[in-house]
Amino acid sequence: MAIEVKIPTILRTYTGGEKAVSADGTTLSSLIDDLEANHPGIKDRLIDNGDLRRFVNVYINDEDVRFIGGLDAQLKDGDQIVVLPAVAGGAH
Amino acid sequence: MLTIDQETYDAIVAHAKRDHPDEACGIVAGPEGSDRPERFIEMVNAAGSPTFYEFDSTDLLQLYKEMDANDEEPVIVYHSHTATEAYPSRTDIGLASEPNAHYVLVSTREHGNEPGPVEFRSYRIVDGAVTEEEIRVVPALPPRQ
Numbered sequence: 163m164a165i166e167v168k169i170p171t172i173l174r175t176y177t178g179g180e181k182a183v184s185a186d187g188t189t190l191s192s193l194i195d196d197l198e199a200n201h202p203g204i205k206d207r208l209i210d211n212g213d214l215r216r217f218v219n220v221y222i223n224d225e226d227v228r229f230i231g232g233l234d235a236q237l238k239d240g241d242q243i244v245v246l247p248a249v250a251g252g253a254h
Numbered sequence: 255m256l257t258i259d260q261e262t263y264d265a266i267v268a269h270a271k272r273d274h275p276d277e278a279c280g281i282v283a284g285p286e287g288s289d290r291p292e293r294f295i296e297m298v299n300a301a302g303s304p305t306f307y308e309f310d311s312t313d314l315l316q317l318y319k320e321m322d323a324n325d326e327e328p329v330i331v332y333h334s335h336t337a338t339e340a341y342p343s344r345t346d347i348g349l350a351s352e353p354n355a356h357y358v359l360v361s362t363r364e365h366g367n368e369p370g371p372v373e374f375r376s377y378r379i380v381d382g383a384v385t386e387e388e389i390r391v392v393p394a395l396p397p398r399q
Binding site: 170171172217219221224226228244246247248249250251252253254 | 277279281297301303304305306307308309311312314315318319327331333335336337338342343345346349350351352353354
């Protein structure tokens with residue numbers, strides 16, 4: 163099983179500069195654990211207190227995972243994952 | 255230093271004035287590694303707020319896929335402050351996630367939607383450290399190398 167995960171610029175320090183890495187998992191949660199095994203430190207940038215960080219977006223085949231089960235979203239071979247930090251901010 | 259052409263500068267200011275009192279936001283993309291802000295892209299502020307901005311998550315994915323396909327990156331990430339100065343807030347600093355981008359802030363607090371000057375400033379924000387930089391507005395960007 164191989165799932166391609168696209169890594170944003172800011173997290174490429176964990177992937178040796180790679181823009182995309184391959185990982186395994188049947189749910190988003192297990193895939194992130196597999197990512198962590200190969201790229202230590204990356205999990206903490208994605209997850210906070212057991213949930214996906216508010217300002218990190220993860221997409222499975224172009225769908226925002228927040229609408230398809232979050233960390234419990236199901237994965238299958240060949241799925242494409244994109245991680246993008248939110249572009250956000252503001253005066254307060 | 256940020257080098258930006260007059261037309262793109264004016265487009266950012268016009269967007270900020272139009273969306274006042276809500277914060278306006280967007281990107282100017284350019285070829286990867288070129289530091290050339292060439293393609294102006296207005297984004298919708300999904301937060302629709304005078305004190306916060308956030309790109310809609312679907313628009314964000316679309317934008318990054320487009321830039322990826324064009325071998326582009328965000329050269330400028332801009333947004334407006336509508337009641338405070340054009341300086342990155344703690345939120346701006348905490349959420350800045352493009353270490354290669356120029357973060358442009360425009361303040362519309364003085365004239366709002368009306369004509370008149372705005373504060374227009376540019377920063378690098380890397381690992382929580384803010385560095386203001388000089389801005390050079392040119393009639394047109396120099397030809398590509």
